[in-house]
Amino acid sequence: MDDKTSSLRQSFGELIEKVKSSDEIEQLRVEFLGKKGHVSALMSQLKTVPNEQKKAFGQSVNQLKQEIEGQLKEAHDRIAALEEQRLINSAEDYDVTLPMDIDTGSYHPITLVMREIEEIFRSMGFTVEDFSEITDDYNCFEALNIPKHHPARDMQDTYYLSSGQLLKTHTSAAQNSIMKKYGAPLRAIFPGRCFRNESTDACHETTFFQVEGIMIDEDISISNLIYFMKTMLSEVFGKDVTVRLRPGFFPFVEPGFELDIQCLICGGEGCPSCKNSGWLELCPCGMIHPNVLKYGGIDSEKYTGFAFGLGLTRLAMMQYEIKDIRTLNSGNLKALSQFKGK
Numbered sequence: 001m002d003d004k005t006s007s008l009r010q011s012f013g014e015l016i017e018k019v020k021s022s023d024e025i026e027q028l029r030v031e032f033l034g035k036k037g038h039v040s041a042l043m044s045q046l047k048t049v050p051n052e053q054k055k056a057f058g059q060s061v062n063q064l065k066q067e068i069e070g071q072l073k074e075a076h077d078r079i080a081a082l083e084e085q086r087l088i089n090s091a092e093d094y095d096v097t098l099p100m101d102i103d104t105g106s107y108h109p110i111t112l113v114m115r116e117i118e119e120i121f122r123s124m125g126f127t128v129e130d131f132s133e134i135t136d137d138y139n140c141f142e143a144l145n146i147p148k149h150h151p152a153r154d155m156q157d158t159y160y161l162s163s164g165q166l167l168k169t170h171t172s173a174a175q176n177s178i179m180k181k182y183g184a185p186l187r188a189i190f191p192g193r194c195f196r197n198e199s200t201d202a203c204h205e206t207t208f209f210q211v212e213g214i215m216i217d218e219d220i221s222i223s224n225l226i227y228f229m230k231t232m233l234s235e236v237f238g239k240d241v242t243v244r245l246r247p248g249f250f251p252f253v254e255p256g257f258e259l260d261i262q263c264l265i266c267g268g269e270g271c272p273s274c275k276n277s278g279w280l281e282l283c284p285c286g287m288i289h290p291n292v293l294k295y296g297g298i299d300s301e302k303y304t305g306f307a308f309g310l311g312l313t314r315l316a317m318m319q320y321e322i323k324d325i326r327t328l329n330s331g332n333l334k335a336l337s338q339f340k341g342k
């Protein structure tokens, strides 16, 4: 019996020396330690061993089993170390200076234009504020001089939430909180996503971006408004732009205006892009209504201010010549990745 144990030990010893992979180790394990393996077969001969030798026989087979287990583990560790070394060597062979062909992604055109505008206004002393997309009736309408049942509410088809709150329909919804937070004097812009329950087409989307701006101080007048808008638009378009104001009605400004810029494509002569009018409607604005200042806790006798609501999505479409607004929300990376910042 001892002969069998030692010949098994010897043949295992020869085989384990030669293994080169984890698969081969596993094969050996099954061959020797598996249910139908050599060690089990040896152990099954215990019943034929005379009683007085049973104990010694059992011990020597168990001893062999432990030795085999130990050697299998050693072989496993040895091969794992070799594998690791092979990986390290192959990494060293890799030329890290070779040019990569990796798609690095790009910023969304809205992000690009938004950052540009933020930078321009920061350089003119404005802070950039953030405001939540969910707000309430007070902030979105009442604090903006749009009481319940006011016809102006019809202009903005609103998504109401079951909590009674709503998705902000315009960035003007942040005016009241920002006035209360900072008081006067104040210069702030607040870009953000807005939502309206609109039917979509090439020019309309249920989700779009605006940048709201307010400037409040003593003696602020319409000329300040024109100056800031003209400066900002000239910076964005990289050339001097001509602007004009037309009267417009918004309950939170008095007087209210529509600010148009002269068409940059035809220079005001008239072309399909400006529907032959020579002008493009870009930014509603006006002098903040005294009621809105009061709701914001600002002394309307002492302070005046202007506000504007720039259509950021529109601006991005103009700047990047995007013909269909739906491209912006499409998630179509092929279309969106072609836009690069200046």
Ligand code: DAH
Residues within 6 Å of the ligand: 169, 170, 171, 172, 212, 213, 250, 252, 253, 256, 284, 285, 286, 287, 307, 308, 309, 310
């Ligand atoms: N909040 C208005 C809208 O989305 C746009 C607007 C008009 C904003 C006049 C203003 C403003 O700040 O003065 O329809």
